Structure formats: C-alpha cells, structure tokens
Amino acid sequence: MNRRHVLGTLLATTCVIAFGSVGGALAAEDPSKYPSQPIRVIVPFAPGGASDFAMRLLQAPMSQALGQQIVIENRAGAAGNVGMDVAARGAPDGYTLFFGNVGTVSINPTLFPDMTVKPDKAFIPVSVASETPSVFIANPKFPPNTIKEFVDYVKARPGKVNFASPGSGSVDRLEMEQFRKAAGLDMNHVPYKGGAGPAVADILGGHVEVMSVTLPSAMPHIKSGRVKVLAITDSKRSPALPDVPTVVELGYPDIVTTSWQGFLVPTGTPKPIVDKLFQAIVKATADPTVKQRMLEGGVSAVASQSPEAFKTFIGKETARWAKVIQESGAKPD
Amino acid sequence: MDVLSNLALGFSVALEPINLVYAFLGVLLGTAIGVLPGLGPVATISILLPVTFTLQPQSAIIMLAGIYYGAAYGGSTTAILVNLPGESSSVVTTLDGYQMARKGKAGLALATAALSSFMAGTIATFIIAFAAPALAEFALDFGPADYFSLMVFGLVAAVILAHGSVIKAIGMILVGILLGTMGIDVNSSLPRYTFGVPQFGDGIDFAVIAMGIFGIGETITNLGRGAEAREYVKDYKGLWPKPHDLKEIVRPALRGTFLGAALGILPGGGPVLASFSAYALEKRISDEPEKFGKGAIEGVAAPEAANNSASQTAFIPLLTLGLPASPVMALMVGALMMHGLYAGPQLIAEKPELFWGLVASMWIGNLLLVVLNLPLVGFWAKLLTVPYRLLYPSILLICCIGVYSIRNDALDVIVASVFGLVGYVLTRLQCEPAPLLLGFILGPLIEENLRRALLISHGSPAVFVERPISLVFLILTAIVVLILLLPAIRAGREKVFAEDAG
Numbered sequence: 124m125n126r127r128h129v130l131g132t133l134l135a136t137t138c139v140i141a142f143g144s145v146g147g148a149l150a151a152e153d154p155s156k157y158p159s160q161p162i163r164v165i166v167p168f169a170p171g172g173a174s175d176f177a178m179r180l181l182q183a184p185m186s187q188a189l190g191q192q193i194v195i196e197n198r199a200g201a202a203g204n205v206g207m208d209v210a211a212r213g214a215p216d217g218y219t220l221f222f223g224n225v226g227t228v229s230i231n232p233t234l235f236p237d238m239t240v241k242p243d244k245a246f247i248p249v250s251v252a253s254e255t256p257s258v259f260i261a262n263p264k265f266p267p268n269t270i271k272e273f274v275d276y277v278k279a280r281p282g283k284v285n286f287a288s289p290g291s292g293s294v295d296r297l298e299m300e301q302f303r304k305a306a307g308l309d310m311n312h313v314p315y316k317g318g319a320g321p322a323v324a325d326i327l328g329g330h331v332e333v334m335s336v337t338l339p340s341a342m343p344h345i346k347s348g349r350v351k352v353l354a355i356t357d358s359k360r361s362p363a364l365p366d367v368p369t370v371v372e373l374g375y376p377d378i379v380t381t382s383w384q385g386f387l388v389p390t391g392t393p394k395p396i397v398d399k400l401f402q403a404i405v406k407a408t409a410d411p412t413v414k415q416r417m418l419e420g421g422v423s424a425v426a427s428q429s430p431e432a433f434k435t436f437i438g439k440e441t442a443r444w445a446k447v448i449q450e451s452g453a454k455p456d
Numbered sequence: 457m458d459v460l461s462n463l464a465l466g467f468s469v470a471l472e473p474i475n476l477v478y479a480f481l482g483v484l485l486g487t488a489i490g491v492l493p494g495l496g497p498v499a500t501i502s503i504l505l506p507v508t509f510t511l512q513p514q515s516a517i518i519m520l521a522g523i524y525y526g527a528a529y530g531g532s533t534t535a536i537l538v539n540l541p542g543e544s545s546s547v548v549t550t551l552d553g554y555q556m557a558r559k560g561k562a563g564l565a566l567a568t569a570a571l572s573s574f575m576a577g578t579i580a581t582f583i584i585a586f587a588a589p590a591l592a593e594f595a596l597d598f599g600p601a602d603y604f605s606l607m608v609f610g611l612v613a614a615v616i617l618a619h620g621s622v623i624k625a626i627g628m629i630l631v632g633i634l635l636g637t638m639g640i641d642v643n644s645s646l647p648r649y650t651f652g653v654p655q656f657g658d659g660i661d662f663a664v665i666a667m668g669i670f671g672i673g674e675t676i677t678n679l680g681r682g683a684e685a686r687e688y689v690k691d692y693k694g695l696w697p698k699p700h701d702l703k704e705i706v707r708p709a710l711r712g713t714f715l716g717a718a719l720g721i722l723p724g725g726g727p728v729l730a731s732f733s734a735y736a737l738e739k740r741i742s743d744e745p746e747k748f749g750k751g752a753i754e755g756v757a758a759p760e761a762a763n764n765s766a767s768q769t770a771f772i773p774l775l776t777l778g779l780p781a782s783p784v785m786a787l788m789v790g791a792l793m794m795h796g797l798y799a800g801p802q803l804i805a806e807k808p809e810l811f812w813g814l815v816a817s818m819w820i821g822n823l824l825l826v827v828l829n830l831p832l833v834g835f836w837a838k839l840l841t842v843p844y845r846l847l848y849p850s851i852l853l854i855c856c857i858g859v860y861s862i863r864n865d866a867l868d869v870i871v872a873s874v875f876g877l878v879g880y881v882l883t884r885l886q887c888e889p890a891p892l893l894l895g896f897i898l899g900p901l902i903e904e905n906l907r908r909a910l911l912i913s914h915g916s917p918a919v920f921v922e923r924p925i926s927l928v929f930l931i932l933t934a935i936v937v938l939i940l941l942l943p944a945i946r947a948g949r950e951k952v953f954a955e956d957a958g
Binding site for chain 2 (some may be wrong): 169172175176180195197199200201202204205235237238239282283285290291292311312313314315316318320323324325327328330331339342343344346347349416419420
C-alpha cells in the first residue's frame with residue numbers, strides 16, 4: 124500500500140515535470156516572443172560561393188531586424204542535398220532556416236528522383252532573397268559576335284560546337300539547353316566540376332567555345348576583355364553591361380532565367396513566425412549596403428511579394444526545369 | 457625596375473604595423489591548424505571569413521593567406537613526430553620524416569622541413585613578383601587533354617614512390633583509383649559506390665583516408681610491436697642541421713621548390729601533387745634510392761619545399777586572371793567579394809597596394825614562420841620521450857577530433873577508423889599506402905579530363921598526340937615505363953638463374 128503510494132506519487136511527479144516541460148517548451152515557442160535565441164541558417168554550399176556570399180551580406184541586416192544573432196552553417200555536399208537534408212530535419216520552430224537556391228529546390232528533385240528530401244513537402248517557402256542573371260560568354264577568338272551570327276554558325280556545324288557548364292545538372296547547363304531548344308541548335312555539352320571557375324578557365328584558354336554562366340563569375344573576365352558576351356538572360360539590360368542585349372530583345376522571351384536564392388523553413392513552422400521572418404527578409408534585402416554590394420557583383424537583392432508568392436514562384440520554376448531536364452536528357456535514366 | 461618599385465610599395469604596405477600583426481596572426485593560426493590534423497585551411501578560413509569583413513581588404517587577405525601557407529608549413533610537424541599528416545600536403549613527409557624521428561633525428565627532420573619551406577617560400581615570392589602574368593598565360597594553355605597526359609605521367613611516376621614490390625604498388629594505385637571514383641559522376645549525375653548514403657555523394661575526403669591509414673593505422677601497428685620496440689628512442693640527437701646536412705638539403709629543396717612552383721600554378725594540382733612529385737623525383741635521381749623510406753633527409757626537404765612553393769604560386773591564376781585554382785583560392789575570391797573587390801588583372805591595376813602588399817607579406821610571413829617554428833623544434837623533439845602508452849591515446853583522440861571537424865559529421869570518424877584497420881592490414885601485407893593515396897587523388901582527375909578531352913574532340917583520341925603539351929607528357933610517361941620495366945626484366949632473369957642454380 125505504502126509502496127504503491129510512493130510509486131503513484133513518483134509517477135504523478137514525473138508526469139507533472141514532463142508536462143510542465145512541454146508546457147515550457149510551448150511557451151518558448153510563443154510567436155510573440157520569437158526569436159528568443161540565435162537562429163541558424165543552413166547554407167548548402169561551401170563558403171565563398173554564390174549562396175554563401177549572398178547569405179553573409181544578409182546576415183547583419185537580418186539579425187538587426189530580428190534582434191537575434193544569425194549563425195551561418197555551411198553544409199556542402201551532393202549538389203546541396205546534404206545541407207537540404209540537415210535543414211529538413213531541423214525543428215519547425217523558426218530557429219532553423221534553409222537558404223535554398225534554384226538548384227537545390229527546383230532542379231534537384233527532378234535530377235535526383237531518389238533523394239530523401241522532397242523540398243515541396245519538407246519546407247515552407249518564406250521569400251526569395253537574391254536573383255542573378257546569366258550571360259552567354261565566348262572566347263574572343265570565336266567567330267560569331269552576336270546571337271544571330273552564333274545561331275547561323277552552329278546551324279552550319281551541327282554537333283560540332285562545344286559548350287561548357289559547371290555540372291551536368293547545373294542551372295548554367297540547363298539555360299544553354301533551353302536556348303539550344305528554342306533556337307533549334309545541335310551542340311555538344313562538356314561538363315566541369317568545382318564551381319564555375321574551371322569551366323570559365325577553359326573558355327579563357329579557348330579549349331571550349333561558349334557557355335552560359337552567372338554574371339558574377341564572368342564579370343572580371345568581361346571587364347578584362349578575355350571573354351565576349353553574346354546575351355544576358357534577363358528581361359532588362361544590366362546597368363553593369365548596358366551594351367549587352369537581353370534574350371527578350373533577341374527574340375527568345377521564354378528563356379528569361381535567373382539563378383535565385385531564398386529562405387525556406389521546415390514544414391510545421393507556425394505562420395506568425397514565417398511572417399516575422401518574411402518581414403525581416405524584406406528589410407534586409409532593401410538595405411542600401413546589401414543592395415549596393417550585390418549589384419557590384421551583378422546580383423539583385425529582392426524579396427518576394429509574400430511567402431505565398433514565393434511558393435507559386437518555386438512551383439513554376441520546378442515545372443520549367445523539370446521540362447528542360449527531361450527534354451535535354453540531363454537526367455540519368 | 458618597375459617590379460622593384462612595386463615591391464617597395466608592397467613592403468611598405470606589408471610592414472605597416474597593423475598588417476604585420478595580421479600576417480603574424482595568420483601564420484600563427486596556420487601553424488596551429490597545420491599541427492592539428494584534419495582541421496585544414498579550408499575549414500579555418502571559412503570560420504574566420506566573417507571576422508575579416510571588418511578589416512581593411514589588404515589586412516584581411518594578408519591574414520587569410522598567412523593561414524593558408526602557414527598550414528602547409530605546420531602540417532609537417534605531426535607527420536614527422538607521430539606519422540600523422542597534419543595536412544594532406546604533408547602525407548609524403550611521413551615517409552621519411554617519421555623514419556628519421558624513429559631513429560632519434562626528429563629535431564633534424566623538423567629543422568629540415570622548416571628551412572626547406574623557408575627557402576621555397578622566398579623563391580616562390582620572387583617568382584610571383586617577376587613572372588606571375590606570363591605564368592598565368594601558360595596555365596591557360598593547359599587544356600583537358602594536357603591535364604590528362606600530365607596526370608597519367610604523375611600516376612606512372614607514382615610507382616617510384618614505393619620502395620618494395622612494383623606489383624604491390626600498382627595494386628595499391630588501382631585500389632586508390634577505385635576509392636577515388638566514389639561520388640556523383642560529373643557527366644551523368646549518377647551516384648557511384650555511394651551505397652545510398654548522401655554524405656558519400658562527393659566521395660570520401662582525402663584527409664579522412666590519410667589520417668585513417670597513416671595516423672590510426674600506424675598506432676595499431678605500433679601497439680602490435682613489443683613494448684620495447686614501441687618506445688621512441690629516448691636520447692634524441694642532432695637537433696640542428698650540421699653543415700654537411702645543410703649541403704644535403706639545398707639541392708633537393710631547390711628542385712622541390714621549382715617543381716612545386718610549376719604544379720602550384722595548374723588548377724587541380726596544388727600542394728598535394730607537388731609534394732608527391734618532388735619526392736618521386738628525388739628518389740628517381742638519387743644514387744641510393746634504397747635509403748628512401750628509411751629516413752632519407754632529401755625525402756623531407758624536397759616535398760616540404762614543394763608544398764610550400766606550390767601553395768604560394770597557387771595565388772598566381774587567382775591574382776592575375778581571377779581564376780581560383782583550388783577550394784582555398786575560391787574562398788579568397790569570396791573574401792575579396794565581401795570587400796567589393798573582384799580578383800583579376802584589373803585588381804593589380806586598380807589596387808596595386810593589395811596585390812604587392814600580399815606578395816611582400818608572403819615573404820615576411822615565411823620569415824615569421826621560421827622564427828616561430830625553429831625555437832619549437834627542441835620542444836617537439838622532447839615530446840617524443842613521452843611513454844607510448846600515454847602518447848597513443850592522445851594521437852587517437854586528436855585524429856577523431858580532426859576528422860570530425862572537417863565537416864562536423866560522425867560518419868567521417870567511422871570511415872577513418874575503418875581505414876585505420878585497412879592501414880594496419882596493408883602494413884602487415886607490406887603494401888605501401890602512399891601510391892594508394894596518389895591514385896586516389898589522380899584517378900578521378902584522369903577520368904574527368906579524359907572524358908572531357910574526348911567530348912571536346914568529338915571522340916577523336918588523336919587530340920592527345922596532336923597537342924604538343926600532351927604529347928610531351930605522353931613521351932615522358934613512355935620513358936618512365938621503360939625505366940621501370942628494364943630492371944624488372946633483368947631482375948626476373950636473375951631470379952630464374954638463381955633458381956636454376958638452386
């Protein structure tokens with residue numbers, strides 16, 4: 124009787140403690156008090172890359188807007204899938220953010236159908252943060268000087284012109300595939316690895332004729348005259364390159380593309396927290412220093428209209444790239 | 457004259473007290489992470505990158521560069537003392553450096569490493585100052601076909617690394633190549649040998665294999681020896697190099713410096729390849745190749761000079777063309793971008809104080825490294841008198857921390873432990889691990905460049921003999937194969953005769 128009593132008391136106490144702590148945890152998640160501890164952002168690429176560059180610029184203004192430290196965690200590997208996996212397993216409490224990009228969120232699901240994380244299920248989109256157009260660059264010794272000449276040149280030599288890319292499933296490759304399809308060209312793809320650097324080096328060295336590459340990676344070489352630019356994949360001309368025609372002007376309005384980066388949070392994160400983060404991103408991307416620094420490299424700092432708008436945008440992007448991947452055979456069968 | 461005035465500008469920047477402080481901080485940190493296995497320059501620079509945003513751009517880049525070449529410098533310490541390569545570029549240093557330590561000549565080995573590195577650093581600084589633009593153009597001429605032939609040459613030369621059976625060395629190279637093919641294939645995006653584990657998507661990190669096989673493997677081997685054999689020599693002798701030692705160091709260090717400088721400029725090569733090649737070259741041209749692997753001083757001097765000069769000339773494509781040749785250089789691009797600067801030819805014209813300040817700080821950094829490291833030689837050598845039963849748990853612990861720190865993943869620690877066992881078995885079978893590691897580095901590069909060269913040539917293999925650079929390396933490869941085969945054929949015949957007589 125006595126023993127049973129003791130046991131009962133113990134059990135009751137344990138329950139109280141257990142529920143008490145759950146209650147405490149719930150209280151900590153009270154959205155009005157968010158954020159009460161440092162927030163970690165998973166960047167799925169190595170430091171020094173495009174994603175890392177954008178995130179580090181956003182770090183200070185975002186942390187100012189939220190009144191909390193922001194800790195950047197670079198988890199590179201497997202085309203960003205390692206970092207995406209880590210972020211998806213984070214608690215949905217607003218303290219784990221994923222800094223995804225067009226590759227991880229919109230290309231990888233089609234490219235790697237076996238991957239464990241399904242970004243559309245695992246995450247709630249918050250907002251886009253930066254957009255970067257690409258440019259079609261070529262070695263100065265390559266005869267064509269305009270897109271029209273380029274199309275004629277390739278048509279006269281089907282399958283003979285090589286284009287480089289920083290990887291089989293990279294957005295740079297898919298952009299060229301998209302153009303190839305739109306212009307009805309037959310070209311030969313040469314993939315590289317380790318970022319845009321090695322591929323751009325072979326354009327400079329004249330080993331490969333042409334490639335599509337994000338503006339920041341090409342900028343120093345455009346300035347030094349070691350590569351020539353045929354087109355920019357934006358709808359508006361870039362202030363940094365006022366003489367370069369856009370693909371819209373050239374008659375290919377369907378291939379306007381940007382490499383984008385944006386914030387996502389694990390599914391289950393409360394709506395008020397998502398909204399709070401959204402506001403902070405809007406503020407951070409409007410910061411004059413951030414805007415200026417990004418612009419110097421050819422990147423635009425932008426936020427979405429709303430988290431819902433970002434979700435719609437991602438859906439469109441995923442569908443577009445899925446189509447390009449299937450048509451180009453970039454996907455392993 | 458122009459270069460001299462530029463250098464004067466560079467030294468005036470590098471000698472500013474604040475920049476001196478950051479150069480010192482950089483090399484100090486670099487030495488520390490060099491001594492700690494696993495934690496490499498890539499990880500350290502990425503941790504410190506945000507700190508540098510608040511600095512002047514030249515101070516930031518001077519400090520980051522100091523970390524980088526300081527690590528190449530400090531990596532040799534544990535390689536020599538306990539067979540644990542602190543950096544991937546010091547793997548080769550274990551071969552003879554550790555043997556020297558086991559013979560009680562740890563101090564001499566450490567001093568050799570420091571002096572060779574300093575010599576290499578000094579020469580490399582001048583190479584950058586006087587010849588950077590011309591060398592960068594040369595690097596651009598290297599196309600995929602040329603890389604393929606260069607790497608094939610390197611791989612064949614790797615057989616020289618082994619001092620035992622040639623068949624076993626070839627076997628080890630093949631195992632290394634197989635390990636190197638792990639990960640997502642560049643051309644098809646198909647995973648190879650990943651066993652469905654996403655972390656294997658990029659293959660296994662070189663440091664994980666190197667630390668497993670060398671650090672953990674050697675520890676198991678040592679514990680397998682009797683208590684007597686296991687203890688290090690108690691009375692260490694010859695702390696400082698004597699004049700005749702210096703004479704033995706100079707030539708190999710010079711050869712290593714120039715070989716390293718050449719390989720450092722080429723993307724994908726870098727300090728690791730440089731140290732391997734320098735060692736192979738020394739062994740090939742030595743009058744007594746049999747002393748390599750048993751504590752030859754040339755086997756420490758040449759690779760240490762090579763990895764140091766390679767890590768400095770790796771800056772050439774970055775600074776003159778804006779092309780990062782390695783992950784560390786990509787980080788430097790990131791660091792400059794944060795300051796709104798873009799590496800490339802315009803940078804030298806627009807911000808000469810940054811470019812020349814960096815060049816000058818490299819030499820100052822190298823001087824600081826010698827000043828920092830030479831007094832420590834006695835201390836490190838004394839460390840070896842610690843009884844092995846206390847030493848080995850520390851080695852294992854440091855190994856685990858180091859491996860874990862590469863990407864904060866416990867899986868790497870497990871993989872390293874498995875390779876520790878592999879390393880032990882290889883030692884028992886008298887198979888040397890160095891050729892395996894070189895196969896691991898070169899195999900994937902060979903495959904990548906072979907496929908790329910053939911894609912560009914639309915399938916025609918003629919490209920390998922039509923391009924002059926490629927042709928030269930293929931001819932050199934053929935010569936090395938002949939050199940290797942001739943003694944083997946001769947020895948084979950002698951063996952037959954010996955059996956007949958028996």
